[in-house]
Amino acid sequence: MKILIAILARDLRLALRQGADSIMVVAFFIVTTTLFPFGVGPEANILARIASGVIWVSALLAAMLSLERVFQTDFEDGTLELLSLSPVPLELVVLGKVLAHWLTTGLPLIIAAPLMAVMLNMNSAGFGTLMLAMLVGTPALSLIGAIGAALILGARRGGVLVSLLVLPLYIPVLIFGAGAVEAALLGLPAGEHIQIMGAILLLTLALAPLAAARALRLAVE
Amino acid sequence: MHRFAKPSVFLRLASAVMPWAVGITVLTLAVGLYLALVASPADYQQGDTVRIMYIHVPAAWMGLFCYVGMAICGAMSLIWKHPLADIAARATAPIGATFTALCLITGSLWGEPMWGTWWVWDARLTSMLILLFLYLGYMALVNAFDDPERGSKAGSALALVGVINVPIVKFSVDWWNTLHQPASVARMGGPSIDPSMLWPLFLIAIGFTGYYVIVLILRIRLELNERRIRALQLSGIGEDAPGSVQPVYNPEQAGAGE
Numbered sequence: 001m002k003i004l005i006a007i008l009a010r011d012l013r014l015a016l017r018q019g020a021d022s023i024m025v026v027a028f029f030i031v032t033t034t035l036f037p038f039g040v041g042p043e044a045n046i047l048a049r050i051a052s053g054v055i056w057v058s059a060l061l062a063a064m065l066s067l068e069r070v071f072q073t074d075f076e077d078g079t080l081e082l083l084s085l086s087p088v089p090l091e092l093v094v095l096g097k098v099l100a101h102w103l104t105t106g107l108p109l110i111i112a113a114p115l116m117a118v119m120l121n122m123n124s125a126g127f128g129t130l131m132l133a134m135l136v137g138t139p140a141l142s143l144i145g146a147i148g149a150a151l152i153l154g155a156r157r158g159g160v161l162v163s164l165l166v167l168p169l170y171i172p173v174l175i176f177g178a179g180a181v182e183a184a185l186l187g188l189p190a191g192e193h194i195q196i197m198g199a200i201l202l203l204t205l206a207l208a209p210l211a212a213a214r215a216l217r218l219a220v221e
Numbered sequence: 222m223h224r225f226a227k228p229s230v231f232l233r234l235a236s237a238v239m240p241w242a243v244g245i246t247v248l249t250l251a252v253g254l255y256l257a258l259v260a261s262p263a264d265y266q267q268g269d270t271v272r273i274m275y276i277h278v279p280a281a282w283m284g285l286f287c288y289v290g291m292a293i294c295g296a297m298s299l300i301w302k303h304p305l306a307d308i309a310a311r312a313t314a315p316i317g318a319t320f321t322a323l324c325l326i327t328g329s330l331w332g333e334p335m336w337g338t339w340w341v342w343d344a345r346l347t348s349m350l351i352l353l354f355l356y357l358g359y360m361a362l363v364n365a366f367d368d369p370e371r372g373s374k375a376g377s378a379l380a381l382v383g384v385i386n387v388p389i390v391k392f393s394v395d396w397w398n399t400l401h402q403p404a405s406v407a408r409m410g411g412p413s414i415d416p417s418m419l420w421p422l423f424l425i426a427i428g429f430t431g432y433y434v435i436v437l438i439l440r441i442r443l444e445l446n447e448r449r450i451r452a453l454q455l456s457g458i459g460e461d462a463p464g465s466v467q468p469v470y471n472p473e474q475a476g477a478g479e
Contacts, residue, residue: 147382151375155365164361165379168354168386171347211382218374 003088007096008103015104021069022104026112029062033116044121051120052130052181056137058116059109060170063138066105067145067162070097071216075153081220090213098139098146098209106138122185129184129194136197137177143201143208144169150215172200228445231305235438242438246431253424261417271418273331279426280324283433284352285387287317291359292384295377305441307373310380311363312440316433318356325349336400344393345401352390355383 015021036054040046074080083093113134114127122130148166152158180193257275264271294310297303328346329339340346363376394403405413414422 147378151362151379152365154371155362155375156367157365161358161361161365164354164358168351168358169382171351211378215375215378218371218378221371 004092004096004099007093008100011097011100012103015100021066022108025062025066025105026108028065029058029109029112030116032058032061033120037120048121048123051117051122052126052185053178054120055113055116055130056174056178056181059113059134059138060141060167060174062109063105063141064145064163064166064170066101067149067166068159070101070146070149071153071219072149072158075219080153080216084217084220090216091209094146094150094209094212094216098142098212101146102139102142106134106142109138110134125187126181126185129190130181133177133180133190133194133197136194136201137173140173140197140201140204141170143204144173146212147208147215150212150219153216153219173197176200228305232442232445235442238434239438242431242434246428246435249424249431250428253421253428257421257425261421262415267335270331270334273327275421275425277324277327277331278422279429280320280327281349282426283429284317284321284324284349285390286430287313287320287433288352288356288380288387289384291317292380295380298373299377299381307370307377308441308444309437310377311373312437312444314356314360314363314376316436316440318353318360320429320433321349321353321356325353341400343400344397345390348386348390348393351386355379355386359383 033054036050037047040050071080074083084090110131113130117127117130145162145166148162148169151165152161155161176193176197180190180197183190183193253275258272261272261275263269291310291313294306294313297306298310325346328349332341333339359376359379362379363372366372366375394401
C-alpha cells in the first residue's frame with residue numbers, strides 16, 4: 001500500500017510539474033465535441049439526441065490519446081527497468097500508474113462532461129447518470145488502456161498502433177455508458193447499465209494489471 | 222505435443238499431411254459447392270439467395286476457429302516458448318482475417334436483398350467486425366517491432382486478451398434481441414436445417430478447414446526458410462571465404478551483424 005501511494009504520488013507530481021498534460025486532454029475533449037455541431041448541423045433536437053454518444057466517444061478518444069505517456073517516458077529513461085528489478089510486484093506498479101492516469105485524465109473529463117452536455121442541449125435529466133456512468137466507466141478505460149500502452153513499448157509508430165489495439169476493447173464500455181444515459185433520458189432506470197459497467201470495471205481491475213505487467217516484463221526483458 | 226516443436230519434425234509431418242489436406246480440400250469443396258449451388262433446393266422464403274449462406278456460415282466458423290487457434294498458439298509460445306507456436310500464430314492471423322472479411326462481405330451481400338440493407342449495427346455483425354479489428358491490430362502489432370521475437374510476444378498477449386470477444390460473437394444472438402437469426406446448426410436438440418442444406422454446409426466447412434491447413438503449412442514453411450536464409454546471411458557477413466556468394470548489402474542486417 002505504501003508503495004502504491006509512493007508511485008501514485010510520484011506520477012501525480014510528474015503530471016503536475018509537466019503541467020499542461022491533463023489540461024490538454026480536457027481541451028482535446030472539448031474541441032472534439034465541438035466539431036460535431038459543425039458536422040451534423042446545429043439543430044437543437046438532433047444534438048440532444050446524439051449528445052450522450054458524442055460525449056462518450058470524445059471521452060474515449062481523449063483517454064486513449066493520453067495513454068502513451070503512462071509508461072513511455074519511464075520506459076525511455078530506464079525507470080521501468082529499475083522498477084521491474086525491484087522487489088515490488090510489477091502489478092502494483094501498474095495499478096499505481098493507472099490510478100494516476102485516471103486522476104489526471106478520467107476525473108477532469110467527468111468534470112468537463114456536463115459542460116459539454118449543456119452545450120449539446122442534452123436534457124438535464126441525464127446529467128447525473130452521465131457523470132455516474134463516467135465515474136464507473138473511465139477507470140475501466142484507463143485499465144484497459146494500460147494493457148495497450150504496455151504492449152506498444154518500443155514499437156515503431158506506437159501512437160497509431162495503440163488506437164488500433166485499444167479502441168476495439170473500449171467498445172463495451174461505450175455501449176453501456178451511452179446506454180445508461182439514453183435510459184435516463186427516456187425516464188427508464190439506468191441501474192442495469194451501471195451495474196454491467198461495474199462488472200466490467202471489476203473484471204478489468206482484476207485482469208488488466210496482470211496482463212499489463214506481463215507486457216511490461218516483455219518490454220524490459 | 223512438444224515433439225512437434227522441433228522444426229525438422231514438423232516439416233516431415235507437414236509433408237506427410239500436405240497431400241491428404243490438398244486432396245480432402247479439393248474433393249469436399251468440389252462436392253460441397255456442387256451441392257450448394259446446384260443440387261440443394263432453394264429456400265421457400267429466401268429463394269436462391271440462401272446459397273450465399275453456404276459460404277457465409279463456414280467462413281464465420283473459420284474466422285472464430287482461426288482466432289481461437291491463434292490465441293492457443295500465442296499461449297503456448299508464452300508458456301513453453303515454442304518457436305513453432307509463434308510462427309503458427311503469426312501465420313494464422315491473415316488467414317483468419319480473410320475468412321472474417323469474407324464472412325462480413327457475403328453477409329452484407331445477403332443482407333441487401335433479405336433485410337433491405339447492406340449493414341445493420343446488430344450485435345452479431347458488430348462483434349464480428351470487432352473480431353476483424355482484433356486480427357488487424359494483432360498483425361500491426363506483431364510487425365511493429367524491429368525484433369520479431371518481441372513482436373510475437375506482444376502479439377500473443379493481445380491475442381489472449383482478445384479471446385473475450387469469441388464468446389460474445391457466439392452468444393450475441395442469444396443475449397441481445399438481434400436482426401441476425403439465432404444458431405440453427407450447433408444448438409440443443411439438434412440442427413433445425415434440412416439435411417439437403419446441412420450436407421453442403423458441412424462439406425464446405427471441412428473444405429475451408431483443409432484450405433486453412435494447406436495455407437498454414439505453406440506459410441510456416443516459408444517463415445522457416447526465411448529464418449534459415451537470414452541466419453545464413455548473418456553468418457556469411459563475417460567470413461570472406463573466396464568463392465562464397467556475398468550477400469547483397471543491406472544496412473539493417475549490416476547493423477545487426479556488427
